[in-house]
Amino acid sequence: MPGEGSALPHAVSALQALVRIPTVSHRDAARTDAGAFDRLLDELAAQFPLVHARLELTRVGTHGLLFRWDGASDAQPLVLMAHLDVVPVEGQQWSRDPFSGEIHDGAVWGRGTLDDKGCVVGICQAVESLLEQDHVPAQDVWLSFGCDEEVSGTAAQEAVAVLRERGVRPWVVVDEGGAIATEAFPGIRAPLGVVGVTEKGTTDLELRVDGAGGHASTPARHGPTARLARAITRLDDAPMPASLPAPTVELFRRLAAHAPLPLRPLFARAERLRPALTRVLLAAGPETAAMARTTFAVTTLAGSPALNVIATTARAGVNVRVMLGDTVEGVVAHVRRVVADDAVQVNVLEHGEPSPLSPMTSEDPGFALLERTITEVFPDAVPTPYVMMAATDSRHFTAICERVYRFAPFRMTRAQRQSIHAADEHLGVEALLEGVRWYRRLVEELPR
Structure with a gap:
């Protein structure tokens, strides 16, 4: 295992270099350090010179990158995606500097290693190594690196607009999302190569209660904060109905052979036993x-700005992840019904429906390509579709591509997934x- 002081593989030192540049995105653009992103783009060009010299580059957004690698054909283009920005570290208790890129216990530590600079480096290193051998991919390959994914920005949408303007309809899109996940399900020892074939919709709601305010020495009952607290408790006590979407049914079917003996018949008959399996998941x-x-x-x-002042307005932000089969309209109706208080306003701040479902069977050539490369590079893993819980830039690519997949080809423990x-x-x-x-084999295996 390479360690401090030894000669590190280039991909490792490149990841360290990128992690050391704090490209933190903020919803308030004025708080985002554009200089950090400038330095990151310079560092990326220095680390991967052939990618920048031989591939056609289009800038998107403030610091987004869209590369085109000409293949032998442009009939079935592949898009490999990642993002350059990271979330803040304020208020978190790290055991080491989050922007040091330090190697400890055989791992590179720091913000962005998993989300998502690891994928940036994985893609660029794979392409750089193929360019060194003058490899020509069977199909055009596009690299789309967004700069504002963590704040639901516009760079990915601009990349889609560029592709649409050029008449490019990708055959397959691969973004972050899944992983080679260990400890993914109780009783399953084999790692799972989980490929997101859809993702939940991301919707932000605001619960708001207005009142008269006043001095804290003379409080009235059922003021804004009390009503808001009651609304939050009611929502917490009344989740939306659970169900088993098609990708999860297929996941269980594929896990049947790897499940503990008592669960194998249940998993194998997942389609017919959806209610029982739903209870298992819950x-x-x-x-x-x-x-x-x-x-x-x-x-x-948010409430009052002072301890001795009654709030005139109390607000709660609610992040909703909308399951495949549900809608934002249905979510808002559910919230209003369970809160059951006309004084509590339910405002939609950001609207995001679940993404369309991509093909997820071995008969589909695009999904089969991902399965083959997972099995080849990770022979101990079980490739399977699943529903991606978080939001990715790839949701915007569903407008121009029917095969949009979320998969980061890295082994991750449960603790690592929780550290994102x-x-x-x-x-x-x-x-x-x-x-x-894995990225290299994916490109090498593109159909001719």
């Missing part, structure tokens, strides 16, 4: 429960190198 913990229903997370709260957007994010050195091999 009981197995939050990660699996989120696979079965629309979720609500109260993430922000949290403290102590890290990516194993060997996992990064396996990911490079």
Whole structure:
């Protein structure tokens, strides 16, 4: 295992270099350090000179990149995606500097290693190594690197607009999302090569209550904060109905041979036993429960600016992940029904429906290509479709492509998956190198 002081593979040192540049996105653009993004683009060009010298580059957004690699044909283009920005680290307790790129216990530590600079490096290193051998892909390959994914920005939409203007309809799009996931399901020892074939819609709601305010020494009952607290509690106590979407049924079917003996018949008959399997998911913990229903997370709260002042307005931000089969309209109706208080306004701040379902059977040539490359590079893993819980830039590409997949080709433990957007994010050195091999094989296996 390479360590400090030894000669590191180029992909590893490149990831360290990118992690050390804090390309943090903020919804308030004035808070975003554009200079950091400038330095990152310079560093990316220095680390991967052939990518920048031989591929046609179009800038999108403020710092987004869209590369075109000419193939032998442009009939079935491949788009490989990742994003350059990261989320903030303020308020988190890291065990080491989040922007040091330090190698510890065989892994590169730092914000963005998993989300999503690891994919940036994996893609660029794979392409750079093929360019060194003068490889010509069977089909055009596009590299789309967004700069504002973490704040639901516009760079990916601009990339889609460029492709549409040029008449490009991708055959397959691969973005971040899934992984080679260990400890993914209780009792399953084999790692799962989970490929997101759809993703939940991301919708932000605001619960708001207005009142008269006043001095804290003379409070009235049922003021804005009390009503808001009651609304939050009612919403928490009344989740939306759970169900098993088609990708999850297929996931269970593929896991049947790897499940503990008592569960094998249940998994194998997933289609007919959806209610029972839904209960299994709900009981197995939050990660699996989120696979079965629309979720609500109260993430922000605001009230009075002073301890001795009664709030005139109390607000709660609710991040909703809308399950395949549900709609934003249905979500808002559910919230209003369970809150059951006309004084609580339910405002939609950001509207996002679930993404269309991409093909997910071995008979489909695009999905089969991903399955083959997963099996080749990760022979111990079980390739399977699943519903992606988070939002990615790739949701915008569904407008021009029917095969949009979310898969980061890295081994990740449960603890690593939980570190995404949290403290102590890290990516194993060997996992990064396996990911490079996966991207390379994907390009090499493009159909002629």
